Amino acid sequence: MPKYFLMVVALVCSFASATVSAQETHTLRLAETWGPNSPILGETTKHFADMVEKMSAGRLKVRIDSSNKHKAPFGIFDLVRNGQYDLGHTASYYYKGTIPNAMYFTTVPFGMLAPEQYAWFYYGGGMELMQKVYEPYGLLSFPGGNTGNQMGGWFNKEINSLEDLKGLKMRTPGFAGEVMSELGVAVTNLPPGELYTALERGTIDALEWVAPALDFPMGFHQIAKYYYSGWQEPGAEVQFLVNQKTWEKLPADLQEILRVAMRTAAYDMYAKSTNDSSDAWDRMKEDYPNVTHKVFPPEVIDALRETTHRLLQQEAEKDPLAKEIITSIQDYLAKVRKWTNISDKAYLNSVSGD
Amino acid sequence: MPKYFLMVVALVCSFASATVSAQETHTLRLAETWGPNSPILGETTKHFADMVEKMSAGRLKVRIDSSNKHKAPFGIFDLVRNGQYDLGHTASYYYKGTIPNAMYFTTVPFGMLAPEQYAWFYYGGGMELMQKVYEPYGLLSFPGGNTGNQMGGWFNKEINSLEDLKGLKMRTPGFAGEVMSELGVAVTNLPPGELYTALERGTIDALEWVAPALDFPMGFHQIAKYYYSGWQEPGAEVQFLVNQKTWEKLPADLQEILRVAMRTAAYDMYAKSTNDSSDAWDRMKEDYPNVTHKVFPPEVIDALRETTHRLLQQEAEKDPLAKEIITSIQDYLAKVRKWTNISDKAYLNSVSGD
Structure with a gap:
């Protein structure tokens, strides 16, 4: 009888330990x-x-x-x-x-x-x-x-031509920043916490963050005139x-x-x-009903696209x-x-x- | 000793049965x-x-x-x-x-x-x-x-005005069919297996199916001139x-x-x-390079939209x-x-x- 029990215990234990390990x-x-x-x-x-x-x-x-x-x-x-x-x-x-x-x-x-x-x-x-x-x-x-699609950014100057980008002080990081920089934008990178004040005081003319959901808590719509659609x-x-x-x-x-x-x-x-x-x-x-939505003019879009493709081409060749x-x-x-x-x-x- | 074993077996069994039931x-x-x-x-x-x-x-x-x-x-x-x-x-x-x-x-x-x-x-x-x-x-x-966005359908007649919809024999089921019907389209419903032949022989002038992925195996692009963007x-x-x-x-x-x-x-x-x-x-x-993509003219889109809203309004009132x-x-x-x-x-x- 004890022998029989031992076998049962062994069997049950081996089964239980298998499930325990899976668990x-x-x-x-x-x-x-x-x-x-x-x-x-x-x-x-x-x-x-x-x-x-x-x-x-x-x-x-x-x-x-x-x-x-x-x-x-x-x-x-x-x-x-x-x-x-x-x-x-x-x-x-x-x-x-x-x-x-x-x-x-x-x-x-x-x-x-x-x-x-x-x-x-x-x-x-x-x-x-x-x-x-x-x-x-x-x-x-x-x-x-x-x-989702990110916005081109908050601007206090209208961008009507490539000329308007020259010397524009803008916070836009990464690859988009490189492209902008090729077109004469003075790209700066500031910590997120300083962006609002920098835009308000005119230390920068424009900045790009994300899209309304994440831009809203940053408050940029309170101090910027134009919200441009994106490309980047x-x-x-x-x-x-x-x-x-x-x-x-x-x-x-x-x-x-x-x-x-x-x-x-x-x-x-x-x-x-x-x-x-x-x-x-x-x-x-x-x-803020005065916030105005804008799109970059074709001249600017074309230059941004050509520059993007040129930079990508350079990467591809490397x-x-x-x-x-x-x-x-x-x-x-x-x-x-x-x-x-x-x-x-x-x-x-x-x-x-x- | 046997008593001890019994307890162990009972314990192990009760644990094992719990995991088995979860399994x-x-x-x-x-x-x-x-x-x-x-x-x-x-x-x-x-x-x-x-x-x-x-x-x-x-x-x-x-x-x-x-x-x-x-x-x-x-x-x-x-x-x-x-x-x-x-x-x-x-x-x-x-x-x-x-x-x-x-x-x-x-x-x-x-x-x-x-x-x-x-x-x-x-x-x-x-x-x-x-x-x-x-x-x-x-x-x-x-x-x-x-x-994804469904296409407006395959047409062998160009739709340039509301007039072109009058009497047009088209297969388009459901709510879209009701809307089309209000605009004078002769809406027909044929089984899927008969659609190709009906369009080829001119029994119908147009039909709406899904989008390229599911339209392709039906072969409509082989026999229709125009592929219209959708609204429905x-x-x-x-x-x-x-x-x-x-x-x-x-x-x-x-x-x-x-x-x-x-x-x-x-x-x-x-x-x-x-x-x-x-x-x-x-x-x-x-x-089939001759397949031409088309969009319905504003006059047609406006009438379709007004009719849609009127029918929805009727449903809402019920x-x-x-x-x-x-x-x-x-x-x-x-x-x-x-x-x-x-x-x-x-x-x-x-x-x-x-």
Whole structure:
């Protein structure tokens, strides 16, 4: 009889231990570029963590550290690469100093709108190219949410010709700043906290931030006359970074839960941005009816586009992988934009006035 | 000693049975409107089932029956309501005969583009209104994937004025058909299999199907001269239906897995539609360079819009819930379109020629 019990216990135990191991709890640490309670961006990581925890019945938890904790808002790439964090939420183009080819996976001036870019990422070869760039660093990269089309910026001087750009003091970072600089703009980079005062006092003539949802809390509409439509970031996609070793340690079901939660969180951020920017633009117009929407004249747009293409061409000539990525983006854009033109663009132009 | 063993066995057993119950396998049956191997739409349900099975480590499986199995492509609502199926993949506006208010959750003429509509569903009150409509039937409804902006259709006669619509024999179903009919179009409804021949032989002068991705396999570009941009379905969202009793029987983690998989499958279908329509339009233009893209003249668009608004107004007057939904859509559209106009529309117009 005792022998029989022993066998039963052994059997039951071996079964139980198998399920217990499948039920093991994992806590992943995520470092985000954003400060605590950052609208839209910070909501995205919380939403992601929430989905992961619910879908895994608590077996997979994500602990989020904002920039006030890890003190390295633009060092997420290194934090995840070195394994100090398992996950990151940041933007690929912040790391072009370390890996120049990271730049193309956020947005490109005169590039794709968010829906066009998602089509490229998931069905047009974009994911594979992004992985080619991040794999050597032991990282996986996934789309992490779209801000929607970014605005060209807040101006206190009207831009009617290329001449008006010469000597214009403007805060506009990154690749767009390089392009602007080629056209004679005096590009400056100020910390976010100083922007409002600098624009108010005329230390700068213009600045570019994001779109109404994130511009509104900065208050620029209170002190700037013109809000120009953009050309430089038609659909900025932030990113999730995953340490490859962390990924490989997870069972297949938790990997899939992570993958799908990142994907949904990203798409949802685009919808949230659309919602919040439409709310914010509505409020700006209501509170400050004199804020005027403007578009850059064709002369300026043409010069910006030519300069963009020239700079991209230079990058493509330096490195075969850069060339492969830029070619993929340009070919895909040429095709998908023809479809956008006969669908959404034709619709917007024929059914509604501006 | 035996007593001790008994206790251990009891303990281990009770623990094991708890995990076994959490590990219980569920198989849900899904009925879809589409035929087997339907492009884009059928890919969406397979993709959904695949994510669900992987995320749940096989604890939740979805078995898909296409229309050749259940023989009720436009009866999915009843099949899921009656519990013959747990899940459905169909389009809300197919059921306006049974529940008139179902019509507004697919698309509305002169309504929102897909990204605007997702913002409305998830952050603008759309989901809550949809649930109000489906709850009395013991159903949950979720966005199930977007076709992108649908085209106005294939025409062999140019439409230059309202006069050209009078007596035009056109296949265009649903609400758009009602609007067209008010303007003197002889609206006909033919089974899909007869459309090509009818257009080729001149039995009909025009027809509206979907967008390049799904129009291409129908071959209309081989026999029609003009491809008009649309007004009637700016972002048609199909739907997942879930039987509420099935839903309630599932543990919370599997509910969340279902919810997130539906959400991702829907968004992914929009990206896939964008990709496939851009491919298909490219191929059409290459194979049949004489196919000409057209937009309806302002006179026609204005009449279509006025008629649409008049018919919607009539619906709103009949029923308070219809009024609530139509008002929500119109208010949201008015706000979000202002944002789309200064972002995507301004961008598309200023950066790229047609």
